[in-house]
Amino acid sequence: MKLSASPAAGPLRGDYQPPGDKSISHRLAILGGLANGETQIRGFLDAADTRATLAAMAAMGAEVSENDGLIGIRGGRLRAPSTPLDLGNSGTGMRLLCGALCGHPDLHGASLQLVGDASLSARPMGRITRPLGEMGAMVHASDGHAPLNLKPCGLKAIRYVMPVASAQVKTAVLLAGLFAEGDTVVVEPGPSRDHSERLLPAFGVSLFDCEPGIGLRGGQKLRAASCHVPGDLSSAAFVVGAGLLAAGTEGLNLANVGLNPTRDGVLRILRAMGGNIELEAGDAVGAEPVGRLLVRQSSLTGIDIPAEWVPLAIDEFPLIMALAAVAEGTTRIQGAAELRVKESDRLAVMSEQLRRLGVKVEETPDGAIIEGGEVKGGQVDSAGDHRIAMSLAVLALVAREPVEIDNAEWIRTSYPGFADDLRALGAQLEWID
Ligand code: S3P
Numbered sequence: 001m002k003l004s005a006s007p008a009a010g011p012l013r014g015d016y017q018p019p020g021d022k023s024i025s026h027r028l029a030i031l032g033g034l035a036n037g038e039t040q041i042r043g044f045l046d047a048a049d050t051r052a053t054l055a056a057m058a059a060m061g062a063e064v065s066e067n068d069g070l071i072g073i074r075g076g077r078l079r080a081p082s083t084p085l086d087l088g089n090s091g092t093g094m095r096l097l098c099g100a101l102c103g104h105p106d107l108h109g110a111s112l113q114l115v116g117d118a119s120l121s122a123r124p125m126g127r128i129t130r131p132l133g134e135m136g137a138m139v140h141a142s143d144g145h146a147p148l149n150l151k152p153c154g155l156k157a158i159r160y161v162m163p164v165a166s167a168q169v170k171t172a173v174l175l176a177g178l179f180a181e182g183d184t185v186v187v188e189p190g191p192s193r194d195h196s197e198r199l200l201p202a203f204g205v206s207l208f209d210c211e212p213g214i215g216l217r218g219g220q221k222l223r224a225a226s227c228h229v230p231g232d233l234s235s236a237a238f239v240v241g242a243g244l245l246a247a248g249t250e251g252l253n254l255a256n257v258g259l260n261p262t263r264d265g266v267l268r269i270l271r272a273m274g275g276n277i278e279l280e281a282g283d284a285v286g287a288e289p290v291g292r293l294l295v296r297q298s299s300l301t302g303i304d305i306p307a308e309w310v311p312l313a314i315d316e317f318p319l320i321m322a323l324a325a326v327a328e329g330t331t332r333i334q335g336a337a338e339l340r341v342k343e344s345d346r347l348a349v350m351s352e353q354l355r356r357l358g359v360k361v362e363e364t365p366d367g368a369i370i371e372g373g374e375v376k377g378g379q380v381d382s383a384g385d386h387r388i389a390m391s392l393a394v395l396a397l398v399a400r401e402p403v404e405i406d407n408a409e410w411i412r413t414s415y416p417g418f419a420d421d422l423r424a425l426g427a428q429l430e431w432i433d
Contacts, residue, residue, distance in 0.1 A: 003408035005396030006428040011248035018231035020045035026092045032073030033057030037224030041071040048413045049090035056085040080110035087116045089413045099172030102137035103155035103179035114148040121146045128172045131160045157182030165311040167192040185215035193262045198287035230258035230285040234315045235415045241394045243295030254293040265312025273300045300327035307335030318391035321350045324370040325359040333367035344385035353380040377401025386410045
């Protein structure tokens with residue numbers, strides 16, 4: 001499906017709340033399925049990716065109920081699924097589940113297969129099969145890609161020094177460590193999102209710090225928890241971007257936004273570009289910091305983005321590239337080669353789509369150099385990547401003509417209500433079959 005996005009006719013206004021956090025929702029679906037008793041979740045993200053993880057847990061015997069926005073998961077006893085577990089487009093679902101299942105005692109002796117769509121089947125899985133293999137897991141990925149074939153078995157703990165900062169790898173190893181003999185430790189080259197470390201204690205799992213790593217002892221029993229999912233900063237970021245661009249926007253209010261410091265790179269970057277974003281810390285939701293944002297239209301300026309900020313904004317680079325296209329001067333992104341193995345090669349795809357809109361972009365092996373200027377309208381393509389589709393829709397607010405985004409239906413994987421939410425704030429977006 002196409003999404004047609006028109007230049008803003010006026011300021012964006014109103015109050016907004018982002019949908020539930022995707023990373024946290026995936027983790028809760030898995031932990032709820034592993035834990036004894038009924039886990040209750042408010043604010044679970046209702047999107048294709050997180051639904052796939054929940055369905056996978058249900059296919060292994062977790063009893064999932066839904067009542068007026070409250071998700072219940074009665075877990076604690078898994079059985080081998082009768083069909084392959086389909087994680088669709090979700091790298092988080094596939095990598096985390098692989099870690100959680102490869103040593104699960106209820107599944108020893110069974111054969112499981114984790115499958116995904118074409119995009120997920122092209123993403124690297126060696127980054128999890130290597131450490132899990134070192135733990136003794138029997139996980140096979142042909143040529144380093146999904147489908148993943150698993151024969152769950154006994155595991156031994158390892159100390160794993162991760163070559164790249166990745167919360168998915170860290171979490172996969174820690175989840176496997178729950179069923180391993182001994183103390184599993186992961187050491188990261190730099191900070192990645194720490195939702196797993198914040199959530200596990202609520203399920204009765206203790207972690208220990210062992211500078212520079214984090215670890216847990218195998219054999220700990222998980223007990224059900226009652227949890228709230230904060231709003232997803234990665235989804236809210238599109239509304240922040242829209243507010244910064246749409247002429248005359250004075251006070252766009254975003255409430256219940258997750259502000260975990262391992263995720264807030266996008267706010268640092270946009271503020272460094274001159275974005276007028278006020279931040280007001282609120283009460284924590286569970287172990288996660290949450291707050292409000294107030295966004296005003298701003299004149300943005302290109303910057304050199306420090307490489308150490310990249311992992312803290314890893315999912316927001318399509319949006320940052322879109323905003324850089326209309327910032328004054330040059331924006332340089334470096335140290336961001338990981339963007340090439342996301343739902344699409346985001347450096348290549350964004351560079352190409354921005355060029356179609358008349359932007360001067362030089363793609364580099366680990367980043368891009370973007371000259372800000374005017375953006376014309378026209379036809380672009382999301383290449384099946386939800387965040388690219390949404391970023392281009394935001395950029396359309398300041399294009400000279402409407403922007404038509406092909407393959408925009410992929411937005412459903414993380415933020416099905418994106419177009420409705422932006423429309424409610426005053427933007428003009430229309431789905432075309
Ligand atoms: C995620 C980690 C990140 C991020 C992804 C969600 C998670 O991936 O890009 O959208 O929930 O752990 P990497 O671990 O590959 O950096």
